[in-house]
Amino acid sequence: MSSPRKVPPKASARRARSPRITTAAAVSAGWGLSEFTEVAESRVHAAALGPDGAPEVVCVHGLGCSHRYFLPLAQQLAAHLRVVAVDLPGFGQTPGPPAALDIRGLSLALADWLRATRRARVPLIANSAGCQVVVDLATHSPELLGPIVLVGATVDRRARSHPQQLWRLICDVPFENPALVPLLARDYLTCGPRRFLATFQHMLADRIEEKLRLIRVPAAVVRGKRDPIAPAAWGRELAARLPAGRYVEVAGAGHAVNFSSPVKLARITRALLEDRMPDEDGA
Amino acid sequence: MSYEGAIGMRVKDAVVVITGASSGIGRATALLFARKGAAVVLAARREEALQQVAAECEKHGARAIAVPTDVTNAAAVEALGRAAIRHFGRLDVWVNSAAVTGVAPFLEMPLEDFRRILDVNIMGYVHGARTALTYFRSQGTGVLINVSSVLGVVPQPYGHAYTMSKHAVRALSASLRQELHLSEARGIHVCTVLPATIDTPIYQHAANYTGRQVRAIPPVYSPERVAHAIVDLVRTPRREVVVGPGGRGLMLQSHLAPALTERLLARQVDRTHLSRKKPADATSGNLYEPTPGLGSVHGGWHGRRRTATRRLATAAALITAIAVLRRVRR
Numbered sequence: 178m179s180s181p182r183k184v185p186p187k188a189s190a191r192r193a194r195s196p197r198i199t200t201a202a203a204v205s206a207g208w209g210l211s212e213f214t215e216v217a218e219s220r221v222h223a224a225a226l227g228p229d230g231a232p233e234v235v236c237v238h239g240l241g242c243s244h245r246y247f248l249p250l251a252q253q254l255a256a257h258l259r260v261v262a263v264d265l266p267g268f269g270q271t272p273g274p275p276a277a278l279d280i281r282g283l284s285l286a287l288a289d290w291l292r293a294t295r296r297a298r299v300p301l302i303a304n305s306a307g308c309q310v311v312v313d314l315a316t317h318s319p320e321l322l323g324p325i326v327l328v329g330a331t332v333d334r335r336a337r338s339h340p341q342q343l344w345r346l347i348c349d350v351p352f353e354n355p356a357l358v359p360l361l362a363r364d365y366l367t368c369g370p371r372r373f374l375a376t377f378q379h380m381l382a383d384r385i386e387e388k389l390r391l392i393r394v395p396a397a398v399v400r401g402k403r404d405p406i407a408p409a410a411w412g413r414e415l416a417a418r419l420p421a422g423r424y425v426e427v428a429g430a431g432h433a434v435n436f437s438s439p440v441k442l443a444r445i446t447r448a449l450l451e452d453r454m455p456d457e458d459g460a
Numbered sequence: 461m462s463y464e465g466a467i468g469m470r471v472k473d474a475v476v477v478i479t480g481a482s483s484g485i486g487r488a489t490a491l492l493f494a495r496k497g498a499a500v501v502l503a504a505r506r507e508e509a510l511q512q513v514a515a516e517c518e519k520h521g522a523r524a525i526a527v528p529t530d531v532t533n534a535a536a537v538e539a540l541g542r543a544a545i546r547h548f549g550r551l552d553v554w555v556n557s558a559a560v561t562g563v564a565p566f567l568e569m570p571l572e573d574f575r576r577i578l579d580v581n582i583m584g585y586v587h588g589a590r591t592a593l594t595y596f597r598s599q600g601t602g603v604l605i606n607v608s609s610v611l612g613v614v615p616q617p618y619g620h621a622y623t624m625s626k627h628a629v630r631a632l633s634a635s636l637r638q639e640l641h642l643s644e645a646r647g648i649h650v651c652t653v654l655p656a657t658i659d660t661p662i663y664q665h666a667a668n669y670t671g672r673q674v675r676a677i678p679p680v681y682s683p684e685r686v687a688h689a690i691v692d693l694v695r696t697p698r699r700e701v702v703v704g705p706g707g708r709g710l711m712l713q714s715h716l717a718p719a720l721t722e723r724l725l726a727r728q729v730d731r732t733h734l735s736r737k738k739p740a741d742a743t744s745g746n747l748y749e750p751t752p753g754l755g756s757v758h759g760g761w762h763g764r765r766r767t768a769t770r771r772l773a774t775a776a777a778l779i780t781a782i783a784v785l786r787r788v789r790r
Binding site: 281282285288316317318319382383384385387388390391 | 541542545546549550594595597598599600
């Protein structure tokens, strides 16, 4: 088997080998612990909730969001699992480089962080653009992948344009918990409009559907039945392209199932982790 | 997909994977890409040879990694693609150039050697194409370059497996182009390079059961010339490119008079490809184990010197012809 032998000296790679991980008690409202890791040329923040020593799951947020909108899901899962929600570079409390990272850049950073914190093969729950980042892991670091839950995966290949996506985002608002709006407004401001737009551009250029065949771990494609951003045809296509994919719809939910229907998503997640077939509607 | 005036990509900062980078055309191509500012991912079986090439590429200021790979192992080729992405974040160009050869009268060629040549030269390219196209499709861009040979158009006696594999490589490229055309993947290109006789160590590395030494059939061209053609294909992709006017002549000849060309080339191979003076022991060459050592671009067939001599002779002939014509006119 081959392995890369000659690596150009890279600051991030050197640091990744001996990461400095520091923790702070509950700096983010509602979460149990904040964890900071010096990797990927940044100081990556992750919020954790759940008992010490319990099996972990990692949450990966979408465009402009952060760990914060995973709190309702984390509270549902925290009885038996330790939920760790990471902030990708440039979002939430993780500083990013001046120029927005593309999907590959974000997935390389996520891979560095997973390796540094010894979270290889930990189950991943991703929402929206986070799904693109998680799927991209398969192109360079498939050994890091555990079971995957893709919630409201983007970007529907039939609507890869700014106006279409913007319209769909607006259409999604009535189906979300109203508390999501102020929360997202703050997260969007944290990341800033320039990074938001540049990342959006990178999202449109990424063809998630062409990479799904590389994912050999069990994966569930979950979408809210009312989600206009990831329509049913798109969700079914993604599940069909996954070698070990399942398709689950959550009744009444919109795009951010993790925030607006956390109970049902928690049920689906537990079913996947216990290797049971998640039922329609997560019941 | 129209290949007339197709737009490729910038070579500077492109991420290029090259198989067979330890010697010959692959090595010359890696060095040229490095000189043009590309990041190169070098693949071949010999690690020490690859390290040497990587060091030479870095001397040109390029970023280079060496990934020891046997192209017949599909998983190893997938790992090669992942190594490129992990180190350089992208994959823009994939050059399939790892190939082996062997000569023997048909019934005397061991069947497993025959199979091994097809495995390296065909399945090695298939594995490369699968990995490359996975990434190209997810990006929407990329150039796949398959090194075939003029023997992929005109056959050669004794080297059945090699000439069959080179025909197959042309067919693979064409079939992939058709599929990409149907899926309207306009940013992805598949090109075939058809070199004539090139001054590389492949002749010394060949499996040989003829009892006669293998030699390069003149006219011989330099591997750097093929490397230039490959770099040009990245900038302006074309379906097929012949390298060496001798090869172009042979192709034209085979179009005009296929039966005659077949017979003439058979005679030429018998007379010049296989030495009539120097005997050789039976060997499986580098089919199963790579030739030890640090590898080289050239095979000692003086491609450059021979090209220079040919050019000089052509110039001299032209001058003489003009002088003669002038005298006759007076």
